[in-house]
Amino acid sequence: MDHSDTISTLFAKLWQPYAAVTPQAQSVQALLQQEGEELRNDHVAFRTYNRGPLPLTRLAEPFLKLGYQESGNYNFEKKRLDAVSYSHPSGEHPRVFISELRVQELSEQNQRLIDTLLARLPEGIDPEDALQAKIDWPQLPYEDYQSLQAESEYAAWLSAFGIRVNHFTVSVNALKGYPTLESLNQRLVDAGYRLNGGDAPIQGSAACGLEQSSTIADRVDWNFAGDSQKIPSCYYEFAKRYIRPGEKELYDGFVTQSADRIFESTDARHHRA
Numbered sequence: 389m390d391h392s393d394t395i396s397t398l399f400a401k402l403w404q405p406y407a408a409v410t411p412q413a414q415s416v417q418a419l420l421q422q423e424g425e426e427l428r429n430d431h432v433a434f435r436t437y438n439r440g441p442l443p444l445t446r447l448a449e450p451f452l453k454l455g456y457q458e459s460g461n462y463n464f465e466k467k468r469l470d471a472v473s474y475s476h477p478s479g480e481h482p483r484v485f486i487s488e489l490r491v492q493e494l495s496e497q498n499q500r501l502i503d504t505l506l507a508r509l510p511e512g513i514d515p516e517d518a519l520q521a522k523i524d525w526p527q528l529p530y531e532d533y534q535s536l537q538a539e540s541e542y543a544a545w546l547s548a549f550g551i552r553v554n555h556f557t558v559s560v561n562a563l564k565g566y567p568t569l570e571s572l573n574q575r576l577v578d579a580g581y582r583l584n585g586g587d588a589p590i591q592g593s594a595a596c597g598l599e600q601s602s603t604i605a606d607r608v609d610w611n612f613a614g615d616s617q618k619i620p621s622c623y624y625e626f627a628k629r630y631i632r633p634g635e636k637e638l639y640d641g642f643v644t645q646s647a648d649r650i651f652e653s654t655d656a657r658h659h660r661a
């Protein structure tokens with residue numbers, strides 16, 4: 389069965405709650421479209437907890453039903469994450485990267501905060517609704533956000549924003565006017581965007597099959613239980629894929645070391661300097 393239209397519709401729906409908190413993704417998109425580019429997404433990424441009603445395996449279900457297949461498993465030691473990537477065999481749709489935090493590796497206090505939050509989620513959640521940020525995500529007290537942030541930026545982001553796409557990724561391979569990731573990065577910097585990693589924004593290499601860069605996350609006003617605070621939301625990512633030595637197809641997976649650094653794009657530390 390051909391799920392192509394269903395998949396395109398789903399990605400259009402996934403874009404909405406992401407773009408709502410990521411104004412720069414919309415403006416970068418507009419900038420490239422004005423230059424005549426037709427944008428393709430290399431991948432989207434989701435974050436979740438390994439406990440509660442929406443672990444990685446549940447969030448993957450809607451994609452598996454649409455014909456997606458697992459393309460890799462990853463362990464991020466420092467960030468305490470497990471992740472799985474999925475690709476559609478047609479090659480026509482964005483890859484999906486889902487990671488989950490190993491909550492048991494956090495302090496007892498932060499585990500309790502996360503359990504309290506997860507206990508407030510509505511019962512019988514449809515994972516497809518969760519992916520689209522259609523569920524009523526509980527508001528977190530700001531002190532809890534700060535406590536989580538001290539130990540895991542990932543946990544803080546996820547507890548505040550809930551399940552939604554953490555980043556969309558522009559496929560640089562599909563751009564006509566940008567033969568290299570460097571040329572795109574330069575265009576973005578010239579247009580006033582700030583990239584994660586400053587003078588060395590590119591993670592990965594042609595040899596490992598994947599080069600990536602990302603913007604520093606927008607800071608948005610966000611409602612916590614009782615008050616509103618300005619916190620980093622989501623970033624926009626840019627990926628160029630290569631054929632690895634000895635292989636025939638463009639590399640389809642992800643590189644753990646790069647992603648470990650890219651995850652820092654939403655790190656509040658980048659915004660305090």
Ligand code: NI
Pocket residue numbers: 431433485555557625650
């Ligand atoms: Ni990514």
